[in-house]
Amino acid sequence: QVQLVESGGGLVQAGGSLRLSCTTEGIFLRYYNVAWFRQATGKGREGVSSISSIADFYTEYADSVKGRFTISRDSAKGWVYLQMDNLKPEDTAVYYCAASAQEPDLNEADYEFWGQGTQVTVSS
Numbered sequence: 001q002v003q004l005v006e007s008g009g010g011l012v013q014a015g016g017s018l019r020l021s022c023t024t025e026g027i028f029l030r031y032y033n034v035a036w037f038r039q040a041t042g043k044g045r046e047g048v049s050s051i052s053s054i055a056d057f058y059t060e061y062a063d064s065v066k067g068r069f070t071i072s073r074d075s076a077k078g079w080v081y082l083q084m085d086n087l088k089p090e091d092t093a094v095y096y097c098a099a100s101a102q103e104p105d106l107n108e109a110d111y112e113f114w115g116q117g118t119q120v121t122v123s124s
Contacts, residue, residue: 002028002113006097009118012087018120020082022097030054030078033104035111036071038093038120047106048095051080058104065091087122094119 008020022034035050049071052058059071070083080097095118098111 002032002099004029004097004099004113004115006095006115006118009095009120011121011123014088014122014124016087016122017083017085018087020084020095020097020118020120022080022082022115023077024079027077029080029099030075032078032099032101032113034073034078034080034097034099035104035106036080036082037096037098037106037108037111038091039096039117040090040093043093045096045108047108049082050104050106052104054078060104060106062106084120087120089122089124092120092122 005023031053033052036048037045038048039045050060051071068086073080097115099113100111102110
């Protein structure tokens with residue numbers, strides 16, 4: 001069982017930055033594709049960005065965050081980070097990381113393991 005823990009959320013003004021982390025015990029996460037999803041109040045969950053396992057570091061981004069968010073991972077532990085720059089009020093949501101042994105896409109149905117989420121609030 002993969003236990004994922006998100007951290008790094010908080011309150012920031014529009015235009016500011018935050019860095020989210022997705023961690024787990026051991027090195028299991030190295031072998032999984034990992035994605036960030038978010039869910040705003042009253043809305044469905046949407047994919048934000050994904051990164052493949054340490055084999056090739058393939059990345060994917062939602063159009064709404066391209067050029068502002070950067071996903072990366074630690075090659076030793078496999079932990080995954082989401083650098084969020086130029087944040088906008090519409091980025092306000094609970095952010096979840098998820099792990100999958102399937103495709104490194106933004107389809108939440110492909111992800112088997114989920115964290116509890118971290119709140120990101122962007123004020124205008």
